[in-house]
Amino acid sequence: MAFKNDLKRLAMPYYWVNLLLTFSYILGKKIVPICELIFPDKTECGEIDMRESEILFFLLIVVVMRARKTGSMSMVSYLSSSFIYTKGANLILWFYSDTKLGIAYGAIFILVGLLLPEPTYKGPENVTYFRGTDLEEEIKRDKRITWIVTFYTAWNPSCVNFAPIFAELSNQYGLENLRFAKVDIGRFPEVAKRFRIDDSSLSRQLPTVILFKDAKEHIRRPDIDTSNKLHKFYFSEDNVKAAFDLNNIYNESKNNPLKSPKKSKKLQNGTEDDHIKSE
Incomplete structure (x- = not known):
């Protein structure tokens, strides 16, 4: 199912256009008719020289390392996190050539x-x-509600890749007293400062997911230990379920639903009526 979803996403113009840009230099050099059209010196066609090979090899290392740091788990995630580097390498190669x-x-x-x-x-x-x-006002408004909040930016690939996972979890586990929320800290940087989240372009804290219970922060991923060291976290569906103990929290919330004021008033009136009748 995940593979089919990845294929559907790859059919979007963003992905296939960026894939063309990613492989543009290699295609331009290896496909002879295109090469003869682009390069005046036809002896360059069909061959990748030593310097070009070094740049491509270095690119491969950077993409793999960066994908591991961002916790990319799927094919589309790897591509999203690597496009900026592959296009940058192609830019260098094209400048190197002409x-x-x-x-x-x-x-x-x-x-x-x-x-x-x-x-x-x-x-x-x-x-x-x-x-x-x-966000803080709503969390404090009713301490009986458990909140799971994603702090994200629209430009970060890891946040974009996590969006459908978080949406699916909200559909599976959302209750009146177990709610899911998001805050764009790219638009509201003061929220990032309040919750100690680095929102810079080099941040390793994006996305950050925090579970609030009894109006207090209960669990955070990725978390920071007492020595201020950040622990890497892979935002897959299974990892999020396990880290936040969603199944148990869901069962606990379902077994202790919120009592609406109307129902409470009816119950109270019913008790008073019964008391009057008994008299």
Whole structure:
């Protein structure tokens, strides 16, 4: 099922256009008709020289290391986290081959970034979106409600990849007293500071998921120990379920539903009526 979903996502223009940009230099060198059209010196066609091979090998190492750091678990996640590096390497290769070709590729690089942003999840979800301090006010309003909150930015690939997972979890486990929420700390940086989350472009804390119980922070992933060391966390569905003990929290919340004021008033009136009747 996950593989089919990945294939559907790869059919979106963002992915196949970026894949073309990723392999543009290799395709331009290896496909002879294209190579003869691009390069005036036809002796370059069909061959990758030593310097180009070194750049490609270095790119491979960077992509693998970066994917491991971001915790990419699926094919689409690997691609999303690697596009910026693969396109950067292609930019270097095109400039290395011909300055004009490098400038042309750079212009296409920027144009694609402006016109084709990474697609965000638009499926069904049971998630509340908060603005600024609204989150803390709502958490404190009723301590009986358990909140699971994702702090994210729209531009971070790991946050984008986690969005459908969080949406699915909200559909599976959402209750009146077990609620899911999100805050875009890219738009509200003061919230990031309040909850000690680094929202910079090099941050390893994106996304951050915090479980609030009794209006207090109960569990956080990725978490930071007493020595201020950040512990890496892979945001897969199974890992999130295990880390936040969602099955037990769901059963506990379901067995202790919130009593609405109307029901409580009816019960109270019913008790008073019974008392009057007995008299």
